Amino acid sequence: MFVVGVSGGIATGKSTVTAIMKEMGVPLVDADVIARQIVEPGRRAWTKIKTAFGEEVFLESGEINREALGKMVFSDAEKRKIINKITHPEIYREIQWQVLRQFLRGEQFVVLDLPLLFENEKFASYLYKTIVVACEDEIQLDRLMARNGYTQKEAIARIETQMPLEQKCKMASFVVENSGSQAATRVQVEGIVKYLRSSRQHLYLRAVWGGGLALVLGLIVALLMYIYS
Template identity: 70%
Template sequence: MFLVGLTGGIATGKSTVSSMIQGLGVPVVDADLIARQVVEPGKRAWKKIREAFGEDVFLESGELDRGKLGKLVFEDAEKRRTINKITHPEIYAEIRWQILRYLLKGEQFAVLDLPLLYESNRVSPYLYKTIVVSCEDEIQLERLMARNQYSEKEAIARIEAQMPLEKKCKMADIVIENSGSVESTREQVESIVKLLRSSRQHIYNRVVYGGGLMAILALLIWLLYAFI
């Protein structure tokens, strides 16, 4: 199996592309979804957040008030480091388990939907290809304001807090232009999935890494019997 990274800028349409990829039968590991799951009431990260930030960032139902917490950590670098220290180990542990499950199922490849793919750079060395979802600056700003009910000033601040989209596009192997119609985006996604399915990288990985594991296992067996 091989891994493909999917990322983009805020409000560029990454989630839409991710859903299209899943609709074509490709397994997707969604970091945003995992990030919501690991802070559900009673979970380990949920308890640590309560200890670190108190009751103010929780709703009456006990659920995390993501909007309030997001605003809090966006404005305070120290609090942002604290929340990342709490949640990131949980998120990446679940990502690894999901990848393992898809590997054991014999999937040809899986897509890792990671908003901070290039910023964190934790999984980049393990990716066969990276895909960036992009759109025109004006469209990104309009979408973000409409989606999150931000003022123009707030939306610009959120966009500028991220790695520039232009830089992400230069780092990507594949760029999906999502400024046009849904049909145009879908055509690009279908073409990319077709291209990835034609790859033989999964066979190479099985031969190289599978062969390496078999060699290590054989060596361990030999050592075991050699000293009996």
């Protein structure tokens, strides 16, 4: 099995692209979903956040007030480092488990939906291909303001915290241009999925991993025979 990474800029329409992939039966591991799950009440990251930031970032229900926490860490680099140190290891651990489960199911490939794919190189060496979802700057700004209720100044500030979209596009294997209609976006996504499904990379990886596993097992058997002979 090979792994494909999909990313983009904030409000460029990544969720639209991954929704199309899901409809096509592509297995997907969504880092945003995992990020919400690992901070559910009682979870390890939830407890650490409560210790580090106090009650002011929690709702009466015990759930994290994501808006309050977001504003706090967005305006303070040190607090942002703290929250990343708490959540990132938990997120990456769960991503690895979910990818492993897809491998054990015998999937040809899995798509890893990771917003900060290029900002964080942790998974870069594991990716066969990368996809970036892009759109025109003005459209991105308008979408973000409409979606989150930000002022223009707030929206620009959020966009500028990320790696420039143009730079991500240069680093990607595929770019999905999402400035137009959903039908136009779908055509692009279907073409990429068709390409991935035609790949034989998974067979090569299975041969490599299978050969390596056979070698390890052979060495273990030989060692046991030597010990007990």
